[in-house]
Amino acid sequence: MKTNNGAPHVASLEPEYRGNENPFGAGGISDSGVDCAQCSLRELCFPPNLADEEMRNIDVLGGKRRKLVRGQSLFRAGYPFESLYVVKTGFFKTEVLTEDGRTQVTSFPMAGEILGMDGISTEAHSCDVIALEDSEVCLFPFHEIEALSAQMSALRRHLYKILSREIVRNQGLIVMLGTMCAEERVVAFLLNLSERFAARGYSPVEFHLRMSREEISSYLGLTIETVSRAFSHLREAKLIDVDKRHIHLFDIPGLQALLAKPAAAKNIFQ
Amino acid sequence: MKTNNGAPHVASLEPEYRGNENPFGAGGISDSGVDCAQCSLRELCFPPNLADEEMRNIDVLGGKRRKLVRGQSLFRAGYPFESLYVVKTGFFKTEVLTEDGRTQVTSFPMAGEILGMDGISTEAHSCDVIALEDSEVCLFPFHEIEALSAQMSALRRHLYKILSREIVRNQGLIVMLGTMCAEERVVAFLLNLSERFAARGYSPVEFHLRMSREEISSYLGLTIETVSRAFSHLREAKLIDVDKRHIHLFDIPGLQALLAKPAAAKNIFQ
DNA sequence: CGCAGTTTTGATTCATCTCAATTTGTGTGG
DNA sequence: CCACACAAATTGAGATGAATCAAAACTGCG
Numbered sequence: 065m066k067t068n069n070g071a072p073h074v075a076s077l078e079p080e081y082r083g084n085e086n087p088f089g090a091g092g093i094s095d096s097g098v099d100c101a102q103c104s105l106r107e108l109c110f111p112p113n114l115a116d117e118e119m120r121n122i123d124v125l126g127g128k129r130r131k132l133v134r135g136q137s138l139f140r141a142g143y144p145f146e147s148l149y150v151v152k153t154g155f156f157k158t159e160v161l162t163e164d165g166r167t168q169v170t171s172f173p174m175a176g177e178i179l180g181m182d183g184i185s186t187e188a189h190s191c192d193v194i195a196l197e198d199s200e201v202c203l204f205p206f207h208e209i210e211a212l213s214a215q216m217s218a219l220r221r222h223l224y225k226i227l228s229r230e231i232v233r234n235q236g237l238i239v240m241l242g243t244m245c246a247e248e249r250v251v252a253f254l255l256n257l258s259e260r261f262a263a264r265g266y267s268p269v270e271f272h273l274r275m276s277r278e279e280i281s282s283y284l285g286l287t288i289e290t291v292s293r294a295f296s297h298l299r300e301a302k303l304i305d306v307d308k309r310h311i312h313l314f315d316i317p318g319l320q321a322l323l324a325k326p327a328a329a330k331n332i333f334q
Numbered sequence: 335m336k337t338n339n340g341a342p343h344v345a346s347l348e349p350e351y352r353g354n355e356n357p358f359g360a361g362g363i364s365d366s367g368v369d370c371a372q373c374s375l376r377e378l379c380f381p382p383n384l385a386d387e388e389m390r391n392i393d394v395l396g397g398k399r400r401k402l403v404r405g406q407s408l409f410r411a412g413y414p415f416e417s418l419y420v421v422k423t424g425f426f427k428t429e430v431l432t433e434d435g436r437t438q439v440t441s442f443p444m445a446g447e448i449l450g451m452d453g454i455s456t457e458a459h460s461c462d463v464i465a466l467e468d469s470e471v472c473l474f475p476f477h478e479i480e481a482l483s484a485q486m487s488a489l490r491r492h493l494y495k496i497l498s499r500e501i502v503r504n505q506g507l508i509v510m511l512g513t514m515c516a517e518e519r520v521v522a523f524l525l526n527l528s529e530r531f532a533a534r535g536y537s538p539v540e541f542h543l544r545m546s547r548e549e550i551s552s553y554l555g556l557t558i559e560t561v562s563r564a565f566s567h568l569r570e571a572k573l574i575d576v577d578k579r580h581i582h583l584f585d586i587p588g589l590q591a592l593l594a595k596p597a598a599a600k601n602i603f604q
Numbered sequence: 605c606g607c608a609g610t611t612t613t614g615a616t617t618c619a620t621c622t623c624a625a626t627t628t629g630t631g632t633g634g
Numbered sequence: 635c636c637a638c639a640c641a642a643a644t645t646g647a648g649a650t651g652a653a654t655c656a657a658a659a660c661t662g663c664g
Binding site: 210230 | 490
């Protein structure tokens with residue numbers, strides 16, 4: 065985890081690939097002899113310590129990729145579930161839609177994160193996934209993963225863990241929405257992005273937001289104006305600098321401290 | 335799904351079992367030759383259409399049960415993950431605890447629902463599970479399930495689906511917390527309980543709350559007072575009757591209608 | 605350069621929280 | 635069985651944080 069403090073190095077997950085406007089279907093899928101064993105995201109996609117032979121199985125599995133242009137959807141709610149996806153480059157949002165017409169952004173997946181797990185349950189997706197910038201995903205047809213997981217216990221356990229990790233991640237979001245005030249939510253959001261950039265070798269203190277205020281506010285269960293005011297207030301407090309979508313965190317411990325004094329002080333006596 | 339409308343039949347999930355005050359450890363686990371094939375919860379626990387032979391495998395797996403008295407914890411955050419559990423009788427709450435000392439109830443599991451899936455990811459639990467009344471769970475040591483799932487594709491797929499279903503369930507909670515106002519949350523909570531009682535053959539219109547107002551308000555991200563006022567308001571509107579923990583839903587379509595007109599009307603133009 | 609969309613900022617309203625008091629329910633011991 | 639204390643739930647009044655409404659500033663794009 066290098067930090068790149070100071071230097072004007074902005075975290076950049078700019079897409080390596082361009083073009084491909086095909087909005088749907090199998091279009092946009094390439095099969096370009098991908099080598100998962102060499103992939104820098106390997107430890108995010110797969111269980112550690114695989115034997116060479118096992119890794120070859122996975123190469124067969126993960127031979128396909130799909131490119132998406134900004135704004136394009138990877139899948140939408142109701143689409144039949146076919147694959148899991150790993151973000152190779154770029155940035156996405158997932159948006160949940162309910163029967164009664166409500167909509168909420170529930171995550172902002174980035175490189176190495178897995179998409180599509182919602183679909184396993186009913187064999188249809190329950191959310192939209194949309195690229196926030198030109199992006200690329202690796203495609204893993206689920207029936208193939210599933211079959212391979214019969215023989216490869218490491219893969220099977222990894223799948224169980226990935227699904228469970230998503231459950232725990234969502235629990236964190238639930239607690240945020242249920243217990244934090246507006247400014248705390250914004251801080252939690254920034255610190256979460258910071259950590260995830262850091263884990264990928266980018267600066268945890270300076271980065272570019274790929275999502276609009278609207279998308280942030282949806283994710284945080286707030287209005288655009290409240291998010292904007294929270295940013296301004298944090299800037300006045302010299303904790304961050306915000307210039308449009310460019311974020312600079314001046315004082316991460318200070319930001320963390322804002323989260324550490326919750327109204328849940330009552331719990332001390334439990 | 336029988337409805338039992340009208341009749342003064344109150345949903346009763348009273349425990350069949352009593353006693354056993356052992357607060358922890360292996361205490362309270364019985365091995366009483368359970369027969370999963372005959373269990374009325376079978377279709378909730380296991381994949382459908384298992385061959386007899388496969389069902390015998392599962393019987394071996396699920397031979398253990400654990401009884402809990404009201405207030406006792408099945409596990410707590412930080413405990414090493416060992417088993418998945420299925421609620422046999424009774425009622426629970428799951429409570430998530432964050433590093434910064436926040437707490438929130440995230441579900442109220444009842445008969446047939448599965449507990450412990452949060453632990454797979456890190457091999458330690460991330461929440462507390464506490465019995466709201468004297469209860470009993472069936473115990474499935476995860477390493478045994480996991481091993482059996484190598485041979486039994488139906489079980490393996492069922493596990494993937496169960497984990498995915500929990501992800502989707504949490505998404506619903508996220509949208510509720512992110513988009514609904516206080517009264518809507520309370521209505522959503524009541525309708526959710528109603529459906530789950532109905533699915534178990536109990537009355538969907540008349541039931542007893544096992545949880546306190548405090549626990550409800552934590553789950554809904556509100557204060558006790560706001561929940562209480564919402565109950566009173568719904569009673570004044572003749573949609574429900576509330577008497578302490580006894581709930582009677584007079585007008586389910588009317589309640590559903592309260593959820594159908596969200597602030598997300600703006601989305602019409604997207 | 606101008607126009608549409610996005611973001612910020614300000615003024616006001618409103619929903620929910622907070623604080624406080626009352627009611628109701630529950631358990632205990634005389 | 636009743637009196638009492640204690641906990642849970644309701645209700646009211648007032649404070650406040652976030653939403654809403656409105657306008658200005660900024661950005662990007664043709």
